[in-house]
């Protein structure tokens with residue numbers, strides 16, 4: 001499998017993303033490059049490419065908001081010896097893109113960030129990013145849990161803000177290269193599917209029936225051109 | 237502005253390059269005819285790296301595959317969707333119909349589900365069984381030879397089970413079931429619902445040298461770069477060109493109407509070239525419409541002339557009538573026994589289900605006619621936008637806290653990965669004259685072509701069927717040791733019955749019949765009113781069956797095309 005292209009795009013993503021984080025906008029030249037390479041990467045129509053470039057060009061969150069998001073995302077998925085962090089997966093940049101792609105999320109997120117700073121200022125006399133982790137967690141503990149039996153519209157705004165942020169962080173992380181590695185997903189590769197491994201069948205208490213398996217493809221013959229008799233019985 | 241005329245007279249002009257148009261192109265070109273294919277969308281070839289979305293990783297999309305731009309996600313192959321900018325459609329009397337269009341070479345076959353089911357003998361004559369709807373003027377025996385040929389030409393996996401209304405065919409062997417499908421088999425059987433290997437058009441085994449064999453990436457909706465799944469472009473149009481056929485492709489060209497002469501016979505089509513926004517004319521001896529059931533009806537209705545004041549082929553006033561879609565109902569279940577899965581292996585499989593349940597019920601004991609089949613989905617799929625949302629909401633089933641932050645979320649993700657199973661019912665509705673599309677006299681699209689207006693209502697027959705789906709799905713999920721998610725939709729929500737159009741099986745708008753007063757085409761899909769115009773999409777369907785419609789579109793398009801070749805040879809056209 002030629003994976004060079006995807007690696008290139010990963011690098012590219014981090015360049016563009018890094019700039020966004022520092023509040024700069026890439027110049028037109030760079031943008032052209034982004035656009036050009038995006039074409040190679042994932043089958044966009046010219047209109048879609050333009051839209052993506054437009055969205056990349058805009059900056060929604062300001063530097064303070066981006067910095068707050070960075071810390072919040074890392075509270076949700078912190079780094080450790082064992083695990084990479086949300087920041088390692090550039091989750092804040094992903095969120096920055098998504099709020100432009102789905103503008104309905106903007107008020108909830110931006111308002112939530114303001115609410116958070118207001119709370120921190122009122123209680124500890126400082127903004128969220130300047131607090132010690134212990135105090136940050138103290139605030140988060142109050143908004144991080146919810147009762148799933150209460151409909152979302154009836155939950156407190158701050159709880160919904162954090163739920164949205166948690167959703168975006170998890171999705172951003174587990175759709176990144178390091179997130180998928182951590183998850184252990186083995187697909188998106190050429191493969192020859194030949195059934196569930198025996199140990200997995202055992203673990204889940206199921207088994208294949210001989211009769212069913214007898215109907216299934218014999219993978220050693222997959223490259224032999226199919227021929228049938230007149231009744232539709234496969235003879236190759 | 238002058239309309240620009242092409243001097244060449246084609247033997248046939250095919251409008252649209254999807255299932256119907258693609259098959260007609262192949263058959264007509266292979267017979268040595270000169271064919272012009274006029275397609276509203278751009279050229280598309282999944283083997284071209286510029287067009288590929290297959291085998292991309294989620295992070296290659298800045299929105300990680302979110303469905304903001306393409307309705308089935310950023311990696312889906314469709315150029316189109318429920319709404320297309322500049323090409324609106326409208327509704328009458330507040331009714332609902334969601335219309336899914338895809339404008340590209342190959343049409344919606346680039347990203348369809350590849351569920352490839354034959355209609356059975358009963359499906360062509362269902363009125364004889366229950367008195368509803370109308371019988372087809374043809375029977376299974378008329379179509380069987382073509383189903384056989386389609387199976388062999390295109391390739392479909394499945395098994396011969398000798399079922400009365402789900403006919404055997406020429407199948408490639410199916411893939412083995414995945415873990416969640418083994419759970420489904422057990423759960424369904426407990427309710428005496430039979431389960432069989434599914435029938436889908438991916439090549440689990442080689443059928444020729446031109447097309448590759450499936451490598452189990454599970455991404456058929458992204459279109460297969462080795463042509464191991466069926467798309468009309470890769471499996472019909474390209475081969476027709478390669479085998480030396482005289483095929484001229486006119487892409488990005490929107491047909492406005494079929495042109496006619498003083499006697500009312502078709503002379504060709506007029507179309508708008510999207511690139512220069514000018515109108516052109518093409519001449520042909522035969523016009524073959526395969527623009528999809530509603531689009532072809534629209535072209536006919538817009539083709540008004542003094543000979544055909546009500547639109548072409550519409551002396552019966554039946555064009556657009558009897559539009560019907562499959563019924564659809566869905567339920568998702570959480571299966572605790574599928575928790576804590578080992579991720580030691582790749583279970584992508586083919587891009588769709590490996591097992592399914594054809595209709596098993598006895599309608600004489602039920603409060604609705606016609607049945608539905610069950611489709612199954614689940615497994616450890618590739619993460620995409622939405623993965624990890626409400627990551628530990630199922631904690632509620634175990635009385636632990638929902639939400640939080642920190643490393644606990646990582647273990648929750650892994651705990652619940654692959655523990656969901658979805659069941660979808662796709663069933664037969666009754667075709668009704670009151671469900672139709674017509675021309676909206678007050679709206680045109682950006683090409684200046686009058687658009688369609690839909691009028692569509694479900695009846696209690698469909699609602700009762702949807703209720704049956706929900707009850708059945710809940711039972712199966714419980715049999716699997718699971719819990720159905722959300723509340724069972726009640727009467728106020730039509731029991732979860734999806735809006736008309738949502739299942740994307742638009743059929744019936746130019747239905748076939750022996751009586752020109754109550755049908756638009758004859759049994760060879762030739763307009764009663766105009767002998768050199770044919771419809772090869774699902775417009776001529778009299779009824780839908782509880783099977784997805786595309787395999788039948790293909791078989792019938794082949795049959796109609798054979799007839800065209802024969803009639804041209806006999807100089808009857």
Ligand SMILES: Cc1cc2nc3c(=O)[nH]c(=O)nc-3n(C[C@H](O)[C@H](O)[C@H](O)COP(=O)(O)OP(=O)(O)OC[C@H]3O[C@@H](n4cnc5c(N)ncnc54)[C@H](O)[C@@H]3O)c2cc1C
Pocket residue numbers: 251252253254255256257258274275276277308336337338339340341342343344345347348349350351352353489490491492526527528529531535740741742772773774784785786787789
């Ligand atoms: C997500 C999805 C899943 C599906 N799954 C299944 C399934 O599992 N099994 C099944 O049987 N069916 C399935 N279908 C339905 C299947 O795709 C359609 O039945 C089939 O493609 C219809 O073929 P067609 O030739 O009638 O139309 P299309 O494939 O839609 O092709 C019509 C073509 O005509 C072109 N066209 C339209 N208007 C004009 C015009 N005015 N001038 C020129 N060209 C025009 C369009 O651009 C298009 O390329 C699915 C569809 C979707 C979207």
Ligand code: SF4
Pocket residue numbers: 290438439449450451452453454455456457459460461462464465585586587
């Ligand atoms: S699952 Fe098979 S047929 Fe479908 S896209 Fe992947 S390789 Fe092609």
